[in-house]
Amino acid sequence: MTSTSAAASSSKICFNSNCEELKSERPRKGWRLRTGELAELCDRCAAVFEKGRFCDTFHLNAAGWRTCESCGKPVHCGCIVSAHAFTLLDAGGIECVACSRKNAVLGSNSSWPPSLLLHSSLSERFKEYPAKGWSQLPGSGSVPWRQATSLLNSSTPQLELHSRAPYEVDLTTGIDRLNVSDRLSAPSLEKKKIEEYPERLMNGPLKPFARDIHENGNTGVNCEEPCGSCLAKPQLSSLKEESSNPPFGLTVPYTSTDEANGQIGVYGTHLRPNPQPPLANQFQGNLHNGLDSPAEAQIHNGRPRPDGRGRNQLFPRYWPRFTDQDLQQISADTNSIITPLFEKMLSASDAGRIGRLVLPKKCAEAYFPPISQPEGLPLKVQDSKGKEWIFQFRFWPNNNSRMYVLEGVTPCIQNMQLQAGDVVTFSRLEPGGKLVMGFRKASTASASEQENEAKNISGVSTHGDAELADPTSWSKVDKSGYIAKEALGTKLAAPNKRKNTVLGLKSKRLRIDNEDLIELKLTWEEAQGLLRPPPNHVANVVLIEGFEFEEYEDAPVLGKPTIFATNKSGEKIQWAQCEDCFKWRRLPFDVLLPSKFTCSSNSWDPERSFCSAAQELTVEELENLVPNCNRAASKKMKAAKQEPENVDALEGLDTLANLAILGEGGVLPASSQATTKHPRHRPGCSCIVCIQPPSGKGPKHKQTCTCNVCQTVKRRFRTLMLRREKKQSQKEAADTTHKKQQPSLPDKVLDSDALPGTGAGNSSSPNQKKVINEGLGDDSNRVKSTVSPFKGQIDLNIQPEREEELSPGSDSVCMMRLFQDATDKYLRQQSILNSIGNSNIEVTRTQPGGSTEGEKTSSSVDHGAGQRNTNTDPPANFSIKTSASTSATG
DNA sequence: TCGTTGCATGGAA
């Protein structure tokens, strides 16, 4: 007995420091001290205490008073007596026990309320039952419940058990085990629940006692007991010793037993789990309420497992969220005791063919047998149908840590017809201690989850579960979902979480894959800029994380990007570009264009409803409009103060344009077509492809022009010149076979881009193919090297698809990024205004002899979508003129 | 060439 406790009991003075009265001969019990002893009070103080007005009476002027967030009642939070008179709220603040209980009873919003309720109810009960009641141990068992005194003392002092016993460890299994079979009083047990639930759940293995419970597989389950039952009928529970020795020593330490009928129940059955973190913090808050004893330190330090299993703070996402259905699914045997352990949403990897289910480390260490060798152990798991599976429970060393996996789960996964996004649950079934693996299909998300979904992502178009759960459908279907997901981030819960997990956790890599397919580098903002509501659509605009989402009843369609502007009279108008003649036509402001717009569609201006009609806009006016377009198209651009460097928006729009292309293939509505001649671009795009005027009508680049296009052309010309010189020198060697030994692969590849009509390199000429093959035959890396010289620059010669052909090992994503970089840089360098009126560049090569030979470089900025017919012949001079005939269609 | 295995990597928390 510590000096404190000794003082509590031996002193003749009331333990209340604010009271000088002598205790009576039979002092009345007050709150539980940290030592586990009960404060002994004089009659007056005891009476006040028992009325629950101790702090009101004696601590009125003390610090620590706060206000209940619900009822506003002042609550003292600063002393041991009041330690359980309040509940710490997740969002901050406190709640008095009455409100806490009320909210918990009413509250469907908390699924871990049990702990909270237990907490609260106990606090209440604590008032109802003087401390001495806690010392009563109804019932008895053959094996005394033993626990380290210090541990208990360190916990909730007021609710401490009187009986304490040494901590017992079952070293045979390497798992600390608690032999408990005697019944504890309900308050005692509930106190234990309170005390240990969060600890078991969050810190189980850290605390020997808690660890025992935890290890034995009853983590927190009892705490899911509906509060009502706690309050109305204090449940007599028992810590029962697991007679059988389940595999790996995992046992259920105690279960809820209705002594009236002897029925064994499963705690938590009626509870819907709380997506919110449990009460760990609250408990910790309480536990740390002025308590920092060595005993507590001991708790926190814990005793590591022999195999190093130590901390076990389960992440909320792994908390078991079992429903009745889940439990029934696991076992129809009502006499069975199901102890939910944890759950995990299957990732793509988990559900994949590889057959490895990655286990959360802490869960694995908490609930699965300790393994010290990477090879691990075979683990027998029963599925919900009663079928037994044997998985290999093992780990890999990983960053000085471990990565636990269950191997060989594929048959089971397939048997359950699970896929990524579905949830597998792990439980322990008693008697027998069987490990049970249940599942919850994504489509059967709980109501609370759905509620959360509704709360969190209303306004976001969602897809069916099947689609979401099916990774194969993501790339095709979930573009908008992807956008939403991106914006919503981790706030999505449950199904959202699933989306997050399935898509989000697939995360970058999946996204990259998608990018590979459709160059999905898209933010929702840009997407919104092009999304058009479907017919008869009534949109709900939802603000999520500062982003506005338009909720579509039906799938949105991609509309025609237009430029919104205000005319001289202040009237709002918009400009749309004819896809045939590229002329800009003025439209009413509120017109929603389909994705395809031509002059003939211009019913608003009959005089300009045909392509031959003159464009109303001058080049200068159009130039002025472009920034507006950008602003309208991208808030990001605006945020970036329209810095030319910020081209993400354009990229996004381009990407969406690509979506439109895909849409033509059936993925998207047929109406979702390319919005410009070049599907990657849109009106206002600065690239040379999108905004070219009809051939010959645009301004020509001067020979001194240093724009990126010209520089690129010049650079390429130099390359070709070198190439030709080499060729000539080789020909002079009169050895045609030396062609295969031409040293510079880049040149060879460039050769493939040679301008036609020069005899050196029609892209389809056998000659060119030969050269390409030469390059390919050497080293794919060398092929890759053809890119690097132009890294960061637009290389009009690059043919991504050809590059990929040439380099099987090349990463298309890298290629894409290269081009993206190139595009970025190009757009930075190329003034948008400069580009206007110069869309498609026709490179007019001036032959040395003076003749010219026009060649259209239709897709110089396109990411490899267009054909490239370039001339390998070295022009003595060149100029660039516009061309209207180019239409790179990707 | 394909499937498996074990580890490495890097994004996310």
Next chain:
DNA sequence: TTTCCATGCAACG
């Protein structure tokens, strides 16, 4: 910064 963990990927059979 550390840890977790989803996934990539090389080595191997």
